[in-house]
Amino acid sequence: MILKLAWRNIWRSKLRTFTVMGAIIVGVVALVFYMGFMKGFVRTYVSNAIQNELSHLQIHNPAYPEDQEVQYYLSDVASLTQKIKQQPNVVAYTERTLVEAIALSARGSRGLQLRGIVPEQEAVVTKLNEKITQGVYFSESKYKNPVLISERLAEILKLKVKSKLVVQFQTVEGDIKLQTYKIAGLYKTSNKQFDEQNIFVPQSKIALSQTGEPIVHEIAILLKDADKLVETQTVLQNTVSDSSRYLVETYLEVSPDVALYETQMTASSSIVIFIVMIALIFGIINTMLMAVLERTKEFGMLLAVGMKRKQVFLMIITEAIMMALVATPVAMLVGAALLGYLGSVGIQMAALEQVGISEPIYPTIDWLSFLIIGVSVAFTTFFAALYPARKATKLQPVEALNSL
Amino acid sequence: MNIVTVQQAQKTYNPDKIPVHALQGVDLTIEQGEFTALVGPSGSGKTTLLNAIGGLDLLTAGKIIINNQDIATFSDSELIEFRKQNIGFVFQAYNLIPVFTAKENVEFVMLLQGKSEQERDTRVRELLTAVGLADQIDRRPSELSGGQQQRVAVARALASKPQFILADEPTANLDSKSTADLLDIMLELNQKENITFLFSTHDQRVIDRARRVVTLEDGKIISDERVS
Incomplete structure (x- = not known):
């Protein structure tokens, strides 16, 4: 019953649902692209450094x-x-x-x-x-x-x-x-x-x-x-x-900036992921909260006729999860297609010549990172729905029924 | 047999600021099979009393006893469960679930009660037939007229086989014909199945057909007449 009600509820306001799904899709695609680009960038940077100058190992006095x-x-x-x-x-x-x-x-x-x-x-x-x-x-x-x-x-x-x-x-x-x-x-x-x-x-x-x-x-x-x-x-x-x-060193020891680059990129990727997730959370909270406030009277009726507060909570969480379950695979497909295309044609960026990269960057991502992004966004949606759901459960039937 | 007993019910809104005394020592008993109208001008306390009896609002003082149980002693979740099993609600604005069909709306409370599909299906068809909507079973509220929606609401209120039905101004948004049709249905259910109805109303057409009329003014009962 909750599944049926939640599924139909998410299609009550198509605009709102598509807004949430759009936010999820944009979030996932942006993250997939960003991580793919960064990985491609680091790979090109390291590969350039090895090929042009450092090689894999160096021996010095x-x-x-x-x-x-x-x-x-x-x-x-x-x-x-x-x-x-x-x-x-x-x-x-x-x-x-x-x-x-x-x-x-x-x-x-x-x-x-x-x-x-x-x-x-x-x-x-x-x-x-x-x-x-x-x-x-x-x-x-x-x-x-x-x-x-x-x-x-x-x-x-x-x-x-x-x-x-x-x-x-x-x-x-x-x-x-x-x-x-x-x-x-x-x-x-x-x-x-x-x-x-x-x-x-x-x-x-x-x-x-x-x-x-x-x-x-x-x-x-x-x-x-x-x-x-x-x-x-x-x-x-x-x-x-x-x-x-004789001192035998790897390219990472010879040129610590290469190693630093990889570390920095990983750290900056984490920060960007965090920021995107936070933006996504607020976007979803805002939209879900609107959805809850618009249906205050209805929640009042549901509580009046005998729906338990935890069932109301579950219904709103289910709505968010359903939106995430529809949007995330779409987003991952779009992200994979985008990365597949850019990974084959490359991205030429003149600005990167300053950091020693003049050839195109070929974005790439490993399956684990790809899955982590998808799962993280789905979880983010779940967490973002907690506050609106909790707010709905705090309603008093008589006040909710009298709301405008 | 008394189903509902209201003892010295008092309800004061904004007690710390500008107090509004919505109920001031109301005593009332409702017996099985009554068809009672709570009447009175706006602000007389009809809806407050109805909400208090339905466990939707708490009294400031006094007691409401239903089936020998003081509902003030219930926790929030016990009260929800109590409403689900014992009270049917009909609201002025119908308040149906817009994404559900007439059938789904009627069976909703039965689903909450955990009734079997077969039991639900039989009961829903029986009720929608009783309210004259057997042919509208798969329509959503937006595809029904106001009168039809309120009939679905009555069927929903009855679906759980409650002790009594509370209806807050059930005809306020209906035209004359729909009002007459709804009253016919409610009276028929009352007479044939001995279902207890307690409703607040301004509507003279409803008052004319009620068998008991309780008049409230300034939160007090000023008259209680039984019509033979």
């Missing part, structure tokens, strides 16, 4: 992360790389020389990082060769001292392919050295900040030491299975054994 001085380089690199190659989960690695430098051109100067790379290795690990937009990669360059700078830096320093670029840096011995390079090509990654701060030269073209031996500050390692990140880190750290000489 233990002193290097604290104080990125040129003299904190890795010793016995040949033996170290032998051990890296033997790890089954390692796809590729690349050796890097990293030096803080000043680039000088006729139009200005700029502090940046000079990255000495092994072109063939870097092409595999970060696919730098595929990011050349003008000119050529090192393998095709005929210049004696080639350098790759970003399009963005070329614009800032008013340089182009074939221009000369003088770079000033400090050697291991502490001498200041000026080295002239010729721009072989311009690159562009999806990270604007990275592009402005990094130039590449072949490792052999940085004379960092008077002895002329190659200086390697960093070995970046790409893994087959990123889920075995920590496992591989541990194995590698144990293999290289001497922790006073």
Whole structure:
């Protein structure tokens, strides 16, 4: 009886019912989209960071992360790389020389990082060769001292392919050295900040030491299975054994901002979900309260003829639950369809270039989060109906019957 | 046999501010099978007395005894249960459930009583036939005239087989023909089935057909006449 009465009651005022259902649908779809977008955003951000710069694991001299001085380089690199190659989960690695430098051109100067790379290795690990937009990669360059700078830096320093670029840096011995390079090509990654701060030269073209031996500050390692990140880190750290000489770190340790990003996104998602739920609660309370107040006389009659207060309470709660049960699946279907579509075409946002993302964001959501949203909204509707339902049960029949 | 006994009933609204004495020491007994009209000008206390007898409103002082039970001793939920089992209500504004059909409205109280489907179905058809609405069984209130709605309300009030029916100005919103039809039905049920009716009214047509007329003024009974 209560089910029948509740079901018919919710269709008494279609506008009001559709308003509540609309609020539920908008709430669910907004949350599904927001969570999907955030997840896609973090995934793209992390994936960009891994592909362009960090890789999955990095090995440094233990002193290097604290104080990125040129003299904190890795010793016995040949033996170290032998051990890296033997790890089954390692796809590729690349050796890097990293030096803080000043680039000088006729139009200005700029502090940046000079990255000495092994072109063939870097092409595999970060696919730098595929990011050349003008000119050529090192393998095709005929210049004696080639350098790759970003399009963005070329614009800032008013340089182009074939221009000369003088770079000033400090050697291991502490001498200041000026080295002239010729721009072989311009690159562009999806990270604007990275592009402005990094130039590449072949490792052999940085004379960092008077002895002329190659200086390697960093070995970046790409893994087959990123889920075995920590496992591989541990194995590698144990293999290289001497922790006073080598420090193996994951990308999350190398760049805590990436980890922070994930944490912040989760926290901000929770806050947004909370705000949407609160807005939804007030919306539903308002509408349900209107529905109760409009039917005061009727509740008076129901109580007069013998309907128990708990039955009146149950009837109003049932009305809210029924609306949620109709609206939530619709909302989840709409949310899934929207996310499915956007997940395949992507969302291009120019504003995200500032945070290092220039490619489209592909929203995605896991089933658990998707279900949690649906269930949370349904529960929110239930909680929002408690106050109006309680108010109805407090009515006195004679006063309710005499209400307008 | 006395069904209802009202002893020194007093009801004062706003006792702390500007007191309004709606009932001032009313004594009244209603016997099984009566067809009684409570009459009097507006504000005389008719509806207050009716509400108090129906357990919808509490007295300030005095007692209302129904079936030898003082209803003031009941808790809120006991009072609801008592009303459900013993009293049928007919309201001035019909107060049917708008989303239910005539049949569903009539069987509603029986559903609350937990009666079986077969029992409900038999009783509903019997009552709707008695009030002349056998052919309107599946219509909702919005599809019925005022007179028809009030007849459904009478059928609903009778459905639970109550001790007595309380009707607050049942004909106030009805035209002459509907009033006459409703009175015919109520009198017939009263005479054939010995159902007790107590109603408040201003309507002379109703007063003319009542078998007992209790007149109230300023919260007091000023006359109590039985018509032979």
